[in-house]
Amino acid sequence: MRYADLVRALEIFGFSDRVTLREIKARHRELVRRHHPDSAGRGGDPEQIRLVNAAYGIIREYAENYxxxxxxxxxxxxxxxxxxxxxxxxxxLWGSK
Known part of the structure; x- marks a missing residue:
């Protein structure tokens, strides 16, 4: 993995430089739900789901090896x-004795 790959993955997820594991997982679920073909009749976007899942893999790999x-x-x-x-x-000044 290159740093540029990690930066691109963070951009796909809309993250800056500090996030928690909980935020990563929640954002992944939200993005997959948004672009899923069965989501509220919008038809979904399989290419976008592929990008989201690839970005999630990069972020998860980085976090697991951190x-x-x-x-x-x-x-x-x-x-x-x-x-x-x-x-x-x-x-x-702050109340100590």
Whole structure:
């Protein structure tokens, strides 16, 4: 897989650079349902379903091979509210004693 393939797959799904696995799965279901031949009499688009499924495969492959980081800095990157709490919890202005 090339990075350009991943970017194209994200464009098909309408994603930016950060999404959860739950969001990936939900968006896949939504897109397949939208383009399915049996969907509300619209006739569907088999070519679009093929593109969506190919994009899903690329995104899923990337996510399955992703190496998760449990480093403290990554934790605070993923949880900005916790970073603020950690930085300012002891500050008198924010209610500490």
């Amino acid at each position: 190496r998760f980081s449990f480093a403290e800095e990554e934790f605070y990157e993923q949880n900005p509210d916790e970073r603020l709490r950690m930085q300012f919890a002891d500050a008198p």
